[in-house]
Amino acid sequence: MQFTLADSARLIDASNNFTLDSAAIQRRVKQWQTLLLGYEGCRVVLTADSGINWILVDLACLTAGILLTPLPTYLSEAQRSAVLTKLQPNLWLSDVEITDVACTLLEEFDGLSLYRREVNSNVMVAAGTQKITFTSGSTGDPKGVCLSARSQLDVALALKARVEHISESSARHLCLLPLPTLLENIAGVYAPLLAGGDVIVAPDALRGFSGSRLTAPQRLLQLISAQQPKSLILVPELLKMLIQAASQGWTVPTSLEFIAVGGAYVSPALMKKAASLGLPVYQGFGLSECGSVVALSDTPPKYATESVGQPLACRDVQIINGELVVNTPFLGYLGEAHSATQQVYTGDLAEWTAHGALRILGRRKNMLINSFGRNISPEWVETALTDSGVVQQAMLLGDAQPYCGALLFAPAEVSDIKLDEVVAKVNLQLPDYARVVSYHRLAAPFSVQHSTLTDNGRLRRSRIEQCYAPQISALFTGDKYELLSIPA
Template identity: 35%
Template sequence: MMTALFERISLQARQYPQLEAVVTTQATLSYAELQQRVELLSAGFKQLNLRHLALWGVNSIDWIVVDLAAQKAGMTVIPVPLFFTAAQVRHLLSDSQTELLCTLDESFSAPEWLLNLAQDMSRDEISITGQLHARFFQLEQAVQYSSSLQTQQPAKITYTSGSTGTPKGVCLVEDTIESITHSLSQALASSQLGRHLCLIPFATLLENIAGIYVELSMGRAVIVGEVSQFGLVSNHTFDTQRFVNAVQSYQIESVILLPQMLKAIVEYSAEHGATGFKTLKFIAVGGGKVSADLLKQCQQLNLPVYEGYGLSECASVVSLNLPGARRIGSVGRVLPHVEVEIAANSEVVVKGNAMQGYVNDQAATPYIHTGDAGYFDEEGYLYITGRIKQMIISSFGRNISPE
């Protein structure tokens, strides 16, 4: 389990029990209430003596509680991307050796095909104590550990978003996740940010770590809900007015955006002005390349945009621009939990805080070859100039193979 994160949540619960932790349109959960729910559900998970839990659901209080409780119980959590097809979900469940599938139904019922798939693969639907709107299916498979597996059980397996081919599961251990959580927390500590809006689905590792773990470890509040109400209507559609309404209603100070979202916000601001975003202090953007022209427009509009760079194999963020340390066109300086080298062919190679390996391919290596080309300037800012490997990353953060 992620000891440091749970200790931070416990500390907040003791010192500031009424401090808001998670806020939705229907409810607010304090740090004391969050800890209580996590402890209760974790106890229920421990009684099952199962190791791998797959989690399907929209962003919600329950998603956060299940994720934290399962890891506290020593389980591996496998988030299920909502855009995965039935075939991809079946592969994920089989490939990850999922023993328990959780579908959350708080405000967005699981599709019929998913429930049919769960019932087809399960031997039983079980009940677990906890204040949840959820269904749990115990699947007909047991976890088999081959000699190639590392001795440390993964805390999380995150699946790639490939639109063609078979998704691959990236295995991340507790130390790797806690290292990036601590590194980002330290980098953002001086910014003194308030409420964070979770606009990207939690099955996306970046929001899961930077939007939940980092915020909760720092005693901040996260605003959650089905992302369409905040503007992300689909994988290809962003409603800027909904986003403006959410920022104003909840007095949002930080958010993570994908490039196409940022483009829509700039276009909106050019027409209506940027006053609707005046509470925002930190807009992190990643998941794809952002043009220097777009970033210059953000600067002219006084939008506090900070581009970063990362990949799932390194538990998300590798480098990030920060207040007082920003270069337009760069992806910032490398964070202290990793090292980056530029290979002879200009490939960006990351060392440290690497994944344990892919599911069924656990060849551990301290180096992650990103497939991205880049360079450092004289002040240590990293620039990404293109791809070495033939892979297209869409403006909504999806990896698309041209083959």
């Protein structure tokens, strides 16, 4: 696939300032292609921390037509095993030793170890698939979204044009989200490189991340201050952290010209507050099935509205029965026959504004999307809790919140200590974004008589949220970020 790297493009490692210019990037990409093709790589899995080598492998596979599946490091072992079973990759690149899966070390190159796996069965992958991106998954078995090289580059080029309309200066982008995140992969790496800009990468620890969570916000702030980027991509939870930091004295770099936020709803009030603090935030909308970004606002931040902007030039969208539909070929999901389609029904309710922009009104289905942009099916976690034999009823909460909370009912003979132990044990079975961080123990169970259950025993979620509004609010009170040492 043709990927025209601009002459001024550079990759920069924030941990040591190691830099590759355009010519060096192309040389290293060719080396990776020679290595992978030499070992007959047809389905390659990449599990590595964010870094320059991650990007080089990704570009090598993109331009050589090698099917690549980059896996987030925060997937649970069960999720990773499910991916390997479905994909049956013949090569695996990792920055840590692999001991729990049968494979053979071939060689080490450029800081990564290359392993061969014995493929036990043929896997039918949709024709034209170049990348399979696995999201966090709404259940324990995440779906693999099959993408063509063309669909990825169409979005990258359209984003390049949209951002150049907003900012005419050369790109200098700092990657804050993990690189396996498709949004960062395409909008944070491809688009800036095509525009001839700098792409700055840093490992999880330097960015203050542990798993999928930000655990050391001071490190993230220090990194932004040190690198003076022109652009960032954030999920709402990171935006809230930056707003809090700026409110408490953190100096927002004057270099910042464009901050894209997506993954979950952000209110206009929060956008305008960000702008007043010097954070130029633009809201967007997208989904993996469409190659990530579908629409991006170019409205000046101080005039922010609920709109996510007009669709990108490469995306034709319409609203059918209130639901946003993207008219684009989708290759389908790995392991799911007949899932390919010419139209992607997003599951989001939407409407057009008077200016031809999109306004997202909410989710059609009952799905939680936390403020880090992770999709969580509440039934998945609720079932894990009630399967314990101790918790009789559970309702998971956490839409647009940084973590999950729950309403739980257990019989009176179950002590609070025992309930704590059960929740902790269930959490060990779940990836970090789906774990129950706080819960309220109900004094009485949900019931049909109180209209909190349907006749067939299903939760009446809206009614429960009304009945227990104070208790639910208490689950998400408190300051998650302790910004005690804010860099100037």
